[in-house]
Amino acid sequence: MKNKMKEPLVRYDAKADAIYILTRKGTEEEVIEMAPGVNLELNEQGGVIGIEILNASRLFRNITKSMYRQLQAS
Numbered sequence: 001m002k003n004k005m006k007e008p009l010v011r012y013d014a015k016a017d018a019i020y021i022l023t024r025k026g027t028e029e030e031v032i033e034m035a036p037g038v039n040l041e042l043n044e045q046g047g048v049i050g051i052e053i054l055n056a057s058r059l060f061r062n063i064t065k066s067m068y069r070q071l072q073a074s
Contacts, residue, residue: 009022012056017054017055018055020052020053021053023050023051024047026043026047028041029044030046037053038054039054
């Protein structure tokens with residue numbers, strides 16, 4: 001598969017408060033909302049080329065707080 005990336009590319013856009021995870025190269029042909037604020041970007045064959053997570057800071061706030069507490073306790 002020539003469009004497959006070696007590793008996913010993860011980017012955070014602070015202005016949009018969105019995380020983008022690119023899994024393979026290609027042109028977005030369709031977007032499917034998997035959950036509120038979580039979208040899958042598909043190519044023309046229906047393969048996932050990316051994942052978009054909106055309102056990322058709010059979504060990950062509780063996760064990072066919990067991780068921080070666990071690190072402090074160890």
